[in-house]
Amino acid sequence: MTDSQTHTSPFLVAALYHFVSLPRFASLQVPLQALCEENGVKGTLLLAHEGINGTIAGLDAGVHAVLAFLHAQPEFACLEHKESRASKMPFLRMKVKLKKEIVTMGVEDIDPNKVVGTYVAPKDWNALISDPDTIVIDTRNDYETAIGTFRGALDPKTKTFREFPDWVRRNTGLHNKPKVAMYCTGGIRCEKATAFMKAEGFDEVYHLKGGILKYLEEVPQEESLWDGACFVFDERVSVEHGLKEGEHRLCHACRNPITAEEIASPLYEEGVSCSHCYHTRTEDDRLRYRQRQHQIALAKKRGQRHIGS
Numbered sequence: 001m002t003d004s005q006t007h008t009s010p011f012l013v014a015a016l017y018h019f020v021s022l023p024r025f026a027s028l029q030v031p032l033q034a035l036c037e038e039n040g041v042k043g044t045l046l047l048a049h050e051g052i053n054g055t056i057a058g059l060d061a062g063v064h065a066v067l068a069f070l071h072a073q074p075e076f077a078c079l080e081h082k083e084s085r086a087s088k089m090p091f092l093r094m095k096v097k098l099k100k101e102i103v104t105m106g107v108e109d110i111d112p113n114k115v116v117g118t119y120v121a122p123k124d125w126n127a128l129i130s131d132p133d134t135i136v137i138d139t140r141n142d143y144e145t146a147i148g149t150f151r152g153a154l155d156p157k158t159k160t161f162r163e164f165p166d167w168v169r170r171n172t173g174l175h176n177k178p179k180v181a182m183y184c185t186g187g188i189r190c191e192k193a194t195a196f197m198k199a200e201g202f203d204e205v206y207h208l209k210g211g212i213l214k215y216l217e218e219v220p221q222e223e224s225l226w227d228g229a230c231f232v233f234d235e236r237v238s239v240e241h242g243l244k245e246g247e248h249r250l251c252h253a254c255r256n257p258i259t260a261e262e263i264a265s266p267l268y269e270e271g272v273s274c275s276h277c278y279h280t281r282t283e284d285d286r287l288r289y290r291q292r293q294h295q296i297a298l299a300k301k302r303g304q305r306h307i308g309s
Contacts (some may be wrong), residue, residue, distance in 0.1 A: 001261070005022065007129060007145075008087060009072025009085035009086055009087045009168045009245075010059065010060065010085075010087075011057050011059065011085060011086040011087070011088065011089055012057065012058065012059065012060045012064075012083070012085060013055060013056075013057045013058050013083065013084045013085065013086050013090060013234070013236075014057070014063050014067060014081045014083055015054075015055045015081060015082045015084075015163055015186045015200050015213060016052070016053070016054060016055070016056075016067075016070075016081035017051065017052060017053040017084070017102065017103075017186065017187070017191075018051045018052050018053075018054075018075075018076055018078070018079045018080070019050055019051040019102075019111075019112045019113050019191055019211050020050075020051045020075045020113065021049070021050075021051070021113065021206065022047070022048070022049055022050065022051055022075050023049060024146075025047040025048055025049060025052075025098065026047070026098055027090070028047055028073070028096075028105075029047060029097075030065075031069075032045060032047075032069070032096045033094065033130045035065065035069055035094040035255050036056065036058075036062075036064055036066055036094045036096070038056060039061070039062030039063075039065045039066060039067050040058050040059060041057065041058035041062045041094060041212075042056065042061050042089060042091035042093055042094045043055050043056035043090075043091045043094060043095075043234070044091070044094075044095045044096050044097065045056050045095070045096045045097070046099045046102045047098055047099065047101075047102070048098070048100060048206065049096070050101060050102055050111070050112075050113075051072070051075075052076065052102060053102035053103060053188055055232075055233065055234060056091075057089060057090050057234070057251065058089075059088060061070070061300075063262060064216070064219075064222045064243045067081060070106050073088050073208040077215070081122075081209075082186060082210060082214060082217070084213070084217075084239060084243040085243070086234075086245065087238055087245065088235065088271055089235075090234035090235040090236050091234055091235065092119050092235075095280050100187070102300070103161065103188050103189055103191075104160075104161060104162060105122065105161055105162060105164065105165065105193075105196065106162045107165050107192075107196060109199075110153060110192055110199065110249050112191040112192055112194075112195045112196045114195075114201030114208055115195050115198050115199070116191055116195050116198075116207075117180075117182065117190070117195070117197065117198065117205035117206055117207045118204075118205065118206045118207070119155070119206075119207060119209040120181070120206050120208055120209060121209055121221065122208065122209070122210065122215040122218045122219050123218065123222075124182075124216050124222065125181075125208050125215060125225075126219070128152075128179070128181050128206060128226050129150060129152065129153075129181050130225070130227060131179065133177050133179050133180050134177060134179040134180070134206075134294040135154065135176075135177045135179065135180050135181070135297060136150060136152055136153040136154065136181045136182075136183075136193065136240060137153065137154050137156070137174075137180060137181070137182045137183075137193075137194045137235075138153045138155050138156070138165060138182075139156070139161070139183065139184045139189045139241065140157060140184050140185060140189070140231075140236065141158050141159060141160060141161070142155070142157045143256050143257065143276075144185070144230075145157075146213075146232055146256075146257070147229050147230075147236075147238060147248060147259075148226065148227060148228025148229045148231070149226075149227065149228065149244075150183065150225055150226055151225050151226075152225075153183075154292060156230065161174055161189055161192075164193060164196075164303075165196055168196070168197065168200060174202070175201075177201070178204050179204045179205075179206065180191050180197060180201070180202050180204065180205045180206065181206045181207070181208075182194055182197070182205070182206070182207045182208070183207060183211060183212060183215075184208075184211050184212070185211050185212050185213060185231070185232065186210070186211040186212075186213050187207070187208070187209065187210050187211040187214075187231060188211075189210070190207035191207070193207070193246050194206075194207045196269075198199070202302075208231050212230045212234055213227070213230065213232075213239070213243065214241065216230060216240065216241050216242065216243055217242070221241040221242070223261075226241075229246040229247075230246075231248075231257055235248060235250075235292075237250050237257050238257060239251055240295050247259070247260065251268075251274035251275050251276060251277065252271045252274055252289075252293075253271065253273050253274065253281065253286075253289050254274065254276050254277035254280075256276040256277065256279075258274050258275075258276070262274055262275050262276075269286075271290070271292065271296065272286050272292060272293060273286055275291070
């Protein structure tokens with residue numbers, strides 16, 4: 001990251017997760033929340049018996065202070081994170097939540113600490129997914145895959161990660177090739193997805209280490225097999241090669257990423273509707289969304305940020 005990039009994109013974004021036995025997870029909630037607030041850090045961190053997951057953002061010193069606190073915990077001594085930058089603060093608030101799972105699949109007895117697929121470094125990923133003996137699976141949801149994916153990958157078209165196990169069980173043809181290669185945004189969903197696939201009897205299961213974000217950071221665009229942008233769960237909406245901010249915006253009615261062409265559609269109304277949701281919402285819905293959008297506009301005029309924007 002050059003000095004000029006840091007100057008034009010002053011906010012550091014750190015995406016992290018770590019599967020580890022963490023019976024004391026609830027005791028970390030209050031000190032983590034306080035530390036983040038002290039340092040002007042915003043985002044979401046999830047804590048559970050199985051570890052930690054989340055993304056935080058702030059000025060470099062603040063984010064580094066939070067990461068230092070986490071690394072000081074014995075369970076997180078080996079915690080890894082991925083960094084990118086944002087021109088504006090990409091989160092509205094800081095939330096440290098206690099959860100049953102740090103990524104919700106809803107299948108009992110799946111433990112990535114015990115069984116997991118084989119990690120593949122970004123530099124080796126192209127060779128694996130180009131192998132005719134490999135089935136490539138995108139483990140993300142439909143609104144994510146809609147704006148970018150690896151060439152030749154299967155898209156389960158799931159609405160939530162909870163639907164993924166049923167999709168695998170229905171698609172018996174996945175056993176037709178010896179190798180299964182899986183990927184997701186940052187790597188966490190693949191930890192559980194590959195553990196699940198192993199439990200379902202798949203032998204050669206691989207996943208992209210660091211996820212799409214690490215691939216876009218490390219693999220030159222001219223060598224890339226990635227098409228499109230990568231959806232991220234913050235106000236940037238998407239990132240592209242080199243982890244530069246993408247051009248997508250979010251429809252605040254349905255939370256789908258939308259392109260410039262979709263914004264030009266007559267079905268688009270800021271904060272109210274887009275081509276993805278116009279026909280699934282009622283006029284009462286749109287009236288409610290317009291009222292919310294009006295409050296957002298008033299807050300913006302006062303120099304404030306409406307919490308629902």
